[in-house]
Amino acid sequence: DGGITQSPKYLFRKEGQNVTLSCEQNLNHDAMYWYRQDPGQGLRLIYYSQIVNDFQKGDIAEGYSVSREKKESFPLTVTSAQKNPTAFYLCASSSLPKGTEAFFGQGTRLTVV
Amino acid sequence: RKEVEQDPGPFNVPEGATVAFNCTYSNSASQSFFWYRQDCRKEPKLLMSVYSSGNEDGRFTAQLNRASQYISLLIRDSKLSDSATYLCVVTDSWGKLQFGSGTQVVVTP
Numbered sequence: 001d002g003g004i005t006q007s008p009k010y011l012f013r014k015e016g017q018n019v020t021l022s023c024e025q026n027l028n029h030d031a032m033y034w035y036r037q038d039p040g041q042g043l044r045l046i047y048y049s050q051i052v053n054d055f056q057k058g059d060i061a062e063g064y065s066v067s068r069e070k071k072e073s074f075p076l077t078v079t080s081a082q083k084n085p086t087a088f089y090l091c092a093s094s095s096l097p098k099g100t101e102a103f104f105g106q107g108t109r110l111t112v113v
Numbered sequence: 114r115k116e117v118e119q120d121p122g123p124f125n126v127p128e129g130a131t132v133a134f135n136c137t138y139s140n141s142a143s144q145s146f147f148w149y150r151q152d153c154r155k156e157p158k159l160l161m162s163v164y165s166s167g168n169e170d171g172r173f174t175a176q177l178n179r180a181s182q183y184i185s186l187l188i189r190d191s192k193l194s195d196s197a198t199y200l201c202v203v204t205d206s207w208g209k210l211q212f213g214s215g216t217q218v219v220v221t222p
Contacts, residue, residue, distance in 0.1 A: 030208075031208065031209065033210060035212075041214070042213065042214030043157075043200070043212045045212075048209065050208075088154070090156055094204075094208070094210060095208070096207070100145070101145075101147050102159075102202065102210050103159075104156040104157055104158070105156065106155075106156055107155075
């Protein structure tokens with residue numbers, strides 16, 4: 001079955017550590033996105049990518065980094081520079097150029113301990 | 114100004130009643146429009162696409178008004194299970210997704 005997979009589902013990080021969240025899709029989608037969601041809030045765009053080896057900052061990119069070496073994969077690294085990383089992280093993908101509906105992974109819940 | 118705006122609610126709706134809410138978008142070149150549903154602590158899931166002529170899926174009706182740049186969602190005969198946050202999604206001329214912050218609906222017995 002085609003879909004988008006995020007891992008891990010839950011992640012605990014010590015302060016000062018970098019962590020990488022995985023996002024893989026086998027839908028042959030061009031565009032991939034990372035969002036952050038805080039309790040009771042909407043989705044905020046961190047980074048997005050429309051093509052391999054290219055990505056753009058979203059509204060809250062500070063403290064995060066991404067790569068897009070393969071069409072299927074768009075990992076997100078939460079660096080120690082991110083001051084308040086505890087949140088729910090969602091990865092999504094969609095087709096281009098017109099823009100079909102987005103498919104989401106199940107999310108990663110990151111907690112800093 | 115946000116590119117996609119929604120009334121956050123909550124809309125408190127008695128079971129069996131009808132509820133409707135809108136989403137406005139700022140980019141007149143927007144191409145595609147969707148409504149997503151998000152349950153607490155879960156990922157958003159596609160509820161329905163919104164077509165120019167309007168479309169219906171069971172108790173849900175979506176409308177697009179390009180002249181006034183808004184889309185709407187109407188839920189008839191509300192069920193307790195309709196309680197969720199409804200996200201409006203718009204794609205720009207490049208196909209990039211723009212999300213609204215969501216409208217919370219609470220259906221009460």
